Amino acid sequence: ISENRIDAIIRSAVDGIITISERGIIEMVNPSASKLFGYQPEELMGKSVNMLMPEPDKSSHDRYMQNYMQTGIGRIIGIGREVTGLRKDGTTFPFHLSISEVHLLHRRVFTGFIHDITEQKLSEERLRRYA
Ligand code: HEM
Structure with missing residues (x-):
């Protein structure tokens, strides 16, 4: 499969896809991800993924990642x-x-797959209310 085709698949994905370095720096965002978070892709590239989450996770996410790097125990990787x-x-x-982890030759990157569940949550709430 050619690089062009992989690129087309990532670009057209309905779900958001974000790739970060071991330091949590954003290296790639697909159009769905930038749309979901309301940014232009250029506003996200090179920034910390922390900017995409509210507290308390915003202040703790670097530690979450360091923890994983040290222990190898993932609380989201392979679980969701x-x-x-x-x-x-x-x-x-x-x-x-x-989240998936990809080992490159000299470093590793993490890819986050973002599936918006706003609608799902709303219908759950409606069901609870009127059931
Ligand atoms: C770990 C929150 C986005 C990569 C975690 C943990 C939480 C979290 C709660 C685990 C803490 C623990 O129990 O130890 C969030 C929130 C996000 C977000 C609220 C909203 C934007 C992302 C994205 C990526 C990512 C987009 C990758 C591109 C990681 C990695 C870990 C982690 C590598 C450590 C491994 C693991 O625990 O499985 N994050 N995260 N996070 N997150 Fe995020």
Whole structure:
């Protein structure tokens, strides 16, 4: 499969895809991810992934990653979790986060897959209320 084709698949993905370095620096965002968080891609590249989450995770995420690097025990990698994202306009939204780890020749990167569950949560809430 050619690089062009991989690129087209990533660009057209409905879910958000973000790649970060071991230091949590954003190296790649697909159009869905920048749209979900309300930023232009250029505003995200080179910044810390922390900017995309509210407290208390914002201040703790570097530690979460260091913890994983030291222990090898992932609390989201290979499991997935429902977390809260922070948009540029300050609003938040729920999403399901899956993370994969890729070992390159001299370093590793992490890829986050962001599946917005705003609608799912709303219908759950409606069901609870009217059931
Ligand atoms: C770990 C929150 C986005 C990469 C974690 C943990 C939380 C968290 C709660 C585990 C803490 C623990 O129990 O030890 C969030 C929130 C996000 C977010 C709220 C909202 C934007 C991302 C993204 C990536 C990422 C987009 C990758 C591109 C990691 C890695 C770890 C981690 C590598 C450590 C490994 C692990 O615990 O599985 N994050 N995260 N995070 N996160 Fe995030």
